[in-house]
Amino acid sequence: MDTLARILLYIAKRFTGIIVFILVVLLVISISYDCSNIFITLNEGLNARTDVVFGNKEITSLNKFFTPSFLSSDPMLVTNPYEEYVINDYDYRLKVVKWWAWPWSNTGKATIQEIVPKIRGELRDRDDDEEPTNPPKWQNGEKVIILKKSYGNWRIDNIVFKKSLDKFTNKK
Numbered sequence: 001m002d003t004l005a006r007i008l009l010y011i012a013k014r015f016t017g018i019i020v021f022i023l024v025v026l027l028v029i030s031i032s033y034d035c036s037n038i039f040i041t042l043n044e045g046l047n048a049r050t051d052v053v054f055g056n057k058e059i060t061s062l063n064k065f066f067t068p069s070f071l072s073s074d075p076m077l078v079t080n081p082y083e084e085y086v087i088n089d090y091d092y093r094l095k096v097v098k099w100w101a102w103p104w105s106n107t108g109k110a111t112i113q114e115i116v117p118k119i120r121g122e123l124r125d126r127d128d129d130e131e132p133t134n135p136p137k138w139q140n141g142e143k144v145i146i147l148k149k150s151y152g153n154w155r156i157d158n159i160v161f162k163k164s165l166d167k168f169t170n171k172k
Contacts, residue, residue, distance in 0.1 A: 030103035034154070038099050038108050038147055041065055041154045046094055046114065053080055054087040054119075067148055067157045074159070085135045087121035101147070101154075108147040108154060113165055115140045141165045 045065030051057040053076050093115045101108030116138035123133050142165055146158040
């Protein structure tokens with residue numbers, strides 16, 4: 001009887017260990033999948049947003065990266081400060097500092113550093129005798145991005161300005 005109990009206890013311990021190992025592996029895979037999708041959404045979505053703001057793309061190209069509520073309330077899209085300008089050239093730089101999403105949550109959070117150090121353009125309806133006007137500066141800074149997951153896709157739902165930056169900073 002004692003031997004049977006020890007055998008059953010041995011099997012139960014091994015079985016529990018295997019189940020815990022499988023659950024940890026599934027959790028790691030799920031977190032990795034969500035975090036990689038968030039990273040791609042941030043990079044492609046914010047680059048596309050900049051293209052739309054500078055007049056190089058249509059706003060409909062943002063539907064796969066941003067929630068409809070964000071698109072209707074984003075100040076850079078609603079009251080576009082670059083609308084009166086023809087932007088010839090710009091240098092857009094994005095650094096994703098950190099990002100995270102729990103597999104059981106439909107929201108994620110990321111911190112980015114977004115900088116546009118150079119914007120070249122001119123007024124659309126400028127007369128030849130008028131003085132050239134430079135486009136306004138971009139709001140360079142560290143920003144917190146809130147993402148929502150719907151139907152398996154991550155979309156940017158909010159951008160909150162955290163602090164001003166002139167160049168990328170390295171966090172240690």
